[in-house]
Amino acid sequence: MSNDPIHQxxxxxxxxxxxxxxxxxxxxxxxxxxxxxxxxxxxxxFSTSGRGLVPTRMQSVAEMAYEFVASMLRDAAGTDxxxxxxxxxxxxxxxxxxxxxxxxxxxxxxxSHIIVTFALAMLVILTVVIYGFMRNGMKFLxxxxxxxxxxxxxxxxxxxxxxxxxxRPISLSxxxxxxxxxxxxxLKVFSGFVVSLGALGAAGVAGAVLPLGMTVALTAxxxxxxxxxxxxxxxxTCMYLNDALHPSH
Amino acid sequence: MAGETQSxxxxxxxxxxxxxxxxxxxxxxxNSETFASQILWLAITFGLFYWIIKNVAVPxxxxxxxxxxxxxxxxxxxxxxxxxxxxxxxxxxxQALAEARAKAHGIAHDTRAKLKxxxxxxxxxxxxxxxxxxxxxxxxxxEVKSQAMEQIGDIAGETTSALVEALMGKAPTKTDxxxxxxxxxx
Numbered sequence: 002m003s004n005d006p007i008h009q010x011x012x013x014x015x016x017x018x019x020x021x022x023x024x025x026x027x028x029x030x031x032x033x034x035x036x037x038x039x040x041x042x043x044x045x046x047f048s049t050s051g052r053g054l055v056p057t058r059m060q061s062v063a064e065m066a067y068e069f070v071a072s073m074l075r076d077a078a079g080t081d082x083x084x085x086x087x088x089x090x091x092x093x094x095x096x097x098x099x100x101x102x103x104x105x106x107x108x109x110x111x112x113s114h115i116i117v118t119f120a121l122a123m124l125v126i127l128t129v130v131i132y133g134f135m136r137n138g139m140k141f142l143x144x145x146x147x148x149x150x151x152x153x154x155x156x157x158x159x160x161x162x163x164x165x166x167x168x169r170p171i172s173l174s175x176x177x178x179x180x181x182x183x184x185x186x187x188l189k190v191f192s193g194f195v196v197s198l199g200a201l202g203a204a205g206v207a208g209a210v211l212p213l214g215m216t217v218a219l220t221a222x223x224x225x226x227x228x229x230x231x232x233x234x235x236x237x238t239c240m241y242l243n244d245a246l247h248p249s250h
Numbered sequence: 251m252a253g254e255t256q257s258x259x260x261x262x263x264x265x266x267x268x269x270x271x272x273x274x275x276x277x278x279x280x281n282s283e284t285f286a287s288q289i290l291w292l293a294i295t296f297g298l299f300y301w302i303i304k305n306v307a308v309p310x311x312x313x314x315x316x317x318x319x320x321x322x323x324x325x326x327x328x329x330x331x332x333x334x335x336x337x338x339x340x341x342x343x344x345q346a347l348a349e350a351r352a353k354a355h356g357i358a359h360d361t362r363a364k365l366k367x368x369x370x371x372x373x374x375x376x377x378x379x380x381x382x383x384x385x386x387x388x389x390x391x392x393e394v395k396s397q398a399m400e401q402i403g404d405i406a407g408e409t410t411s412a413l414v415e416a417l418m419g420k421a422p423t424k425t426d427x428x429x430x431x432x433x434x435x436x
Contacts, residue, residue, distance in 0.1 A: 037295070115280065117288055
């Protein structure tokens, strides 16, 4: 294993597939997307297979995840928003399991690639735009014209609203991507110090204690970040979906 | 956000300075050659995941939660029903108790009245008997008295005649005797 902190983000082809000059290879990223989906689905399906009236431990974890996301969506977007529940729940579980999978040594972190987080963010934003127009028609554009603003300020405020709306997919995807990327690089750098210093003899081993402690602390922090970023991504998704349902805020 | 991005760049610098390995090509997350493959596989895997969530996981978990909610609501209403039944039973018991108490009062009252009436009747009868006996006794006494009175006259006559005979040597006549007796006794 190399000491290069960037190496862990390399995409490696497992089965090269090329269609019309485009590279659609099955890569380590694809493999871990598949594993994330398999693990999350297996968790949700097997933990609830008993359908116990009194839940087992695993079943209660699955129920907690369900109710956690459901209450998040209901609080942000109201009961109407529950029609998006399967999508929001999929996003939460996918991001959460992807983030947590990345915490295993030698595992690839799918959410550390901007294109993945951006695709998920675009899925959310396109859902908001398409559903917003379908449900509200042209009234959806009221989203950009807040009520109660003096006439002279409307062009300015509308411009700001449009820019903030357009920046949503970027901020949503970059937030998750940058957190995962930065966390994993930092972890790798500090653990790299442990190895480098350890190779320098007794004094180096003594000195390696510091980055080792840092690595342990960072690992705990990264577990927190893995959960927190999945939560943040989901809660923002809920708030954006609320705009599609109730554009005149 | 700004701090995190900054630390990312710092970390990137720290990493790239490690001399042991150098990788070719751009920074992997920004390598657009891999984008098509990642998007395709994300669409496939996430699409599958969405299908599983929508058709298996969500109906199942919501079913479990729904069942539990129904069961709890059912149990609560059953408990309420039983409580109402208990309350009704208690009310019925109270009423029965009150009725029984009223009845007992009635019986006691009747009995007392009857006993009183019986006593009264017996007392009256006894009094009547006593009065009769008293009257009989009185009449008997009066008879005895009058008999005695009559006999007193005879005895007085005989005694007087005996006394007069002893004193005067000669018995008085019956007419004198009865005249004298009569004047003496009146």
